[in-house]
Amino acid sequence: MRSLVRRAVEALSLALAVFQITLIRSFTRRGDAVVVLDIDNTLADAWPSFLRPYDSHRARLANLEVLPNIKESVHDPAARDGATIVYLSHRNLWEWPVTYQWLRTHGFVVRPDRLVLVPSAAAKVPLVRRIAEGRTVTMWDDLSYGHETGEVRFYDDVIESLAGVSLTYRGWADIVGLTGRGLERD
Ligand SMILES: [Mg+2]
Secondary structure, X not given: OHHHHHHHHHHHHHHHHHHHHHHHHHXXXXXXXXXXXXXXXXXXXXHHHHHOOOOOHHHHHHOOOEOOOHHHHHHHHHHHOOOEEEEEEEOOHHHHHHHXXXXXXXXXXXXXXXXXXXXXXXXXXXXXXXXXXOOEEEEEOOOEEOHHHOOOEXXXXXXXXXOOOOOEEEOHHHHHHHHOOOOOOO
């Protein structure tokens, strides 16, 4: 029963994401710059939070810190240049409100149609492909996991699929280069 509910929520999340991409396309024109930003381990210092106790998953998400330099170097210039900024994150649909609030609290430009949550990393690919049709897309997304185990692993199949999409991709190595935060912590 539980898995049935979960599958229904995932289907709803995907349907909503597709609708949001349609809106984003209708609010942008051919040639427009679109910056697609992941949240966990791209904007937010997410993985160390798995090593700390929290009252709830929601509290963990609400208290994530922004990684150093990423907002100033990636988000702020895009916002200044009038680029369309889309947040595309692999999070549960019921985490949408806490995610939206987190972005607002930390000064990220966001509006409801541009915070897109998907039930898997792989689900990002067809959505980004649709945004990239006729738009100039830069995507920042670590597409990695497992940092808390001391070893970074990558969603290789997703990264490979993105290579077939007309966009500029910035991944984990670029993010570490910018933020100075890899697996090392004080
Ligand atoms: Mg991430």
